[in-house]
Amino acid sequence: MPKWLEDAVFYEIYPQSFLDANGDGIGDFEGIIRKLDYIRDLGCNALWINPCFDSPFKDAGYDVRDYKKTAARYGTNDDLKRLFAEAHKRNIRVLLDLVPGHTSEEHPWFLESKKAEPAEYRNRYIWSDSWIYWGNSTVRFIAGEADRNGVYVINFFKCQPALNYGFLNPSEAWQLPTDHPDSLATREALKDIMRFWLDSGCDGFRVDMADSLVKYDDADKSGASAVWRDIRAMLDAAYPEAALVSEWSRPDLSLKNGFHMDFLLDHEGGGYKSLVRNYSVSKEGTIGEDTSYFRKDSRSDITRFLEQYMPWYENTKNDGFISLITGNHDTSRISRGLASRELALFYGMIFTLPGVPFLYYGDEIGMKYLNVPTKEGGYTRTGSRTPMQWSGGRNLGFSQAPADKLYLPVDPSPDAPTVEAQEKDPESLLNTVKALLRLRRAQGDLQSKPNLEILYAQKGSRPAVYRRGSFVMGLNPSSETARIPGLPVPDGGTGVFSIGKGSLDSGTFTLEPQSFVVWRV
Numbered sequence: 001m002p003k004w005l006e007d008a009v010f011y012e013i014y015p016q017s018f019l020d021a022n023g024d025g026i027g028d029f030e031g032i033i034r035k036l037d038y039i040r041d042l043g044c045n046a047l048w049i050n051p052c053f054d055s056p057f058k059d060a061g062y063d064v065r066d067y068k069k070t071a072a073r074y075g076t077n078d079d080l081k082r083l084f085a086e087a088h089k090r091n092i093r094v095l096l097d098l099v100p101g102h103t104s105e106e107h108p109w110f111l112e113s114k115k116a117e118p119a120e121y122r123n124r125y126i127w128s129d130s131w132i133y134w135g136n137s138t139v140r141f142i143a144g145e146a147d148r149n150g151v152y153v154i155n156f157f158k159c160q161p162a163l164n165y166g167f168l169n170p171s172e173a174w175q176l177p178t179d180h181p182d183s184l185a186t187r188e189a190l191k192d193i194m195r196f197w198l199d200s201g202c203d204g205f206r207v208d209m210a211d212s213l214v215k216y217d218d219a220d221k222s223g224a225s226a227v228w229r230d231i232r233a234m235l236d237a238a239y240p241e242a243a244l245v246s247e248w249s250r251p252d253l254s255l256k257n258g259f260h261m262d263f264l265l266d267h268e269g270g271g272y273k274s275l276v277r278n279y280s281v282s283k284e285g286t287i288g289e290d291t292s293y294f295r296k297d298s299r300s301d302i303t304r305f306l307e308q309y310m311p312w313y314e315n316t317k318n319d320g321f322i323s324l325i326t327g328n329h330d331t332s333r334i335s336r337g338l339a340s341r342e343l344a345l346f347y348g349m350i351f352t353l354p355g356v357p358f359l360y361y362g363d364e365i366g367m368k369y370l371n372v373p374t375k376e377g378g379y380t381r382t383g384s385r386t387p388m389q390w391s392g393g394r395n396l397g398f399s400q401a402p403a404d405k406l407y408l409p410v411d412p413s414p415d416a417p418t419v420e421a422q423e424k425d426p427e428s429l430l431n432t433v434k435a436l437l438r439l440r441r442a443q444g445d446l447q448s449k450p451n452l453e454i455l456y457a458q459k460g461s462r463p464a465v466y467r468r469g470s471f472v473m474g475l476n477p478s479s480e481t482a483r484i485p486g487l488p489v490p491d492g493g494t495g496v497f498s499i500g501k502g503s504l505d506s507g508t509f510t511l512e513p514q515s516f517v518v519w520r521v
Helices: 003-007 029-034 036-042 077-089 108-113 181-200 222-238 271-276 303-316 340-350 379-384 419-423 429-442
Strands: 010-013 046-049 066-070 093-098 140-142 152-154 204-207 243-246 261-263 321-323 358-360 452-456 464-468 471-476 482-484 494-499 502-505 508-511 515-520
Touching: 029 036, 029 077, 036 429, 066 077, 066 181, 077 093, 077 181, 093 181, 093 243, 181 204, 181 222, 222 243, 271 303, 303 321, 303 452, 340 429, 340 471, 340 494, 340 515, 419 429, 429 494, 471 502, 471 508, 494 502, 502 515, 508 515
Parallel strands: 010 046, 010 358, 046 093, 093 204, 204 243, 243 261, 261 321
Antiparallel strands: 140 152, 452 464, 464 471, 471 515, 482 508, 494 515, 502 508
């Protein structure tokens, strides 16, 4: 396990939208470098940068054309290496976004694979043995796009042919087993890509759709798990400080099969969604009833989250870390359903729970979800990918380009939040996040280690209380004062952080409306 994960707090950057340094309307590596001091001073000591490899950008870079070459819009390979070096000077680690399950349809491997006559990468992708296929299948096919007498499997968009790691239980001749030499060759090609960037200075990878590699996999994803255990063995031997975080959202599987971290995502019916995004959205973009726990006027309790989280936490606490997120490039901005005070309370919780948290760029100032046209395959996700809002004035400090040249439009609202304005306000969301992260980084009991004890959480009751080492956290998202007696904590102690007001006296926590309090006992 990389030791640096013990106190890691990640900042996710969508590079197109972070800072444009050369005035072309698109964010770039130099823009990230210019804001490394900001990220460090915010309290984050690690970055996850969304895909920055050469791509036709039909899916915002998740359609890779060349894994060993950066996209020209961001800069050169040398520019990215300089970013690694400048980050490391500030004790900031950098993860790149690895897309192992598919490539662009323009990748040289696929161009060879689709030829009518057998070529070098014939089995690098998954092809049937006929131009038409009627068999039952849980995978999706594209037909009529190649001279080859076959249809090919995709993972997501039509432009993303699936790489061939084999089938766990092949049922037809064209379905290669996972131990076939060509399936293993794909795995080795992935290792080669990882070694290339680790040797260039990166510190690990966020892995896209990590559980999707092996087709016809079983419920426990034993096929994909075997691939990742093999890759983890390579990392442990040659790059023991390199970290892997999976887009899987099944820590009971991922953390026991090669990954150091796994995201808890806002899947329908899941515990995370019950906290902050528990609403429906109409085709017109209108939010329906919001029963999220952190909504002041919600009557929800925290037990739905804990019913999912705690069994996973107990089962995996010695294997790796569950990563809670404020948001990401695929989710609606958290501010879409929550007001600033509600956001602050949520941040209080996720930054004082165990595991390795991830903060999405702009969430620290409460950037809004914008209803904008789709861009590069973003569709409804596009509204969470708009430019970072640094200051007042031209394009909110994102770029000096004309507004019509920007990657996406900036928030046109007169009250659009900016870093510049919030830095001057001691009560701002930005300064609340900074204070929380200072506390977390200063106290080992509040970092990644598994020392969580739930002291109070009941169905039908809004407040929650939990303990980590010498600290007790009290949370009350409701509009009414809460009093929780009989807590198993010693008398005395000191309040060390608060949003709102609360007190802990003789085992009784009193929490004023919409409050979060950290008490040292």
